[in-house]
Amino acid sequence: MGIMKIYAFEVRADEREAFDRMAAECGVEVIMSSEVPTLANAELVKGCEGVTTLGMGKLNRELLEAYQKLGVRCLSTRTIGFNHIDLVAAKELGILVCNACYPPNGVADFTVMMILMCLRHYKQAMWRGQVNDFSLHGLQGRDLKDLTVGVMGTGKIGMQVLRNLSGFGCRLLAYDVYQNEEAKSMAQYVDVETIYRECDIITLHMPLLPSTRHIINAETIAKMKDGVILINCARGELTDINALVDGIETEKIGALGMDTVEGEEGIVHADRRTDIISNRNWFYLHQFRNVIMTQHMAFYTEQAVDSMVRCGVEGIVKMAETGSYGTMLTR
């Protein structure tokens, strides 16, 4: 049997060195490409047993069927989120799938930065500084210690957010479909209605699933405090972008700190200065002084990228060898 070939989609320049290192370590050949996986470029994977990708392509049934016919047996996503892959189709087609794991600190630290930037109107302050406007009016903030923060989803990242916030002296409420013991030492678990009713700041850390899609919508926003600060460093589609626009326009929402926004695919992770972009809601939201939108970059640290590439390559090799693996999503 020849050396195993892996086709790597969405490879960034900063991942190449780690890919070379992992290919040598695992004894595989990795073909690197910056393309996003689509049906139109499916033929690229011909002859590869494994495919690894990031989160910008839709790995739907049609595409997975094409990959299977071309000989793909294992698929890894170098992301923690796996909402872009049809796992039911993958299982039926016999394609093994795994996701990545990396320390939750990068995303959790970014979340706290978003909370503080929103509380202290830092987007506006930064804009002013660029034109030598060092005035204070309109920039008065609030002390985090006096506020109630709700963490929705107390998995790996949500837990680290709770640990990070523990030093600020704020009241911490938590909501999850499964409760864990460590969280109880830092926060009080409450039902979701209490989160909406009592929190000044709500931060989302659950996966995007059919049950969590648009969990933040017009109806749930109406239940929140006036001036609520919403933070989303998880997945854009957890929030209904139309409801966010309405919430900002009516000033029901005090500020938004979002690393992920519905409809970001095709916008983030590239220089769009000369492009005509037709996603009205995304750009409209982007221009508000109290809406901080970053380019889905909360994950982007040296440590995380190294782990993402390691999981991407090693995951495929282990699934192919053993038919099972720690972060495997299909069985």
Ligand code: NAD
């Ligand atoms: P995790 O699986 O450890 O935790 C997710 C938690 O959400 C679990 O405790 C789960 O029980 C809970 N949950 C599931 N459904 C829920 C619901 N309906 N209501 C409340 N809680 C629910 O995952 P994680 O490692 O903490 O990552 C969370 C998410 O963050 C990922 O799924 C991914 O989409 C996102 N993420 C974003 C970035 C980024 O760069 N912005 C990076 C990494 C991960």
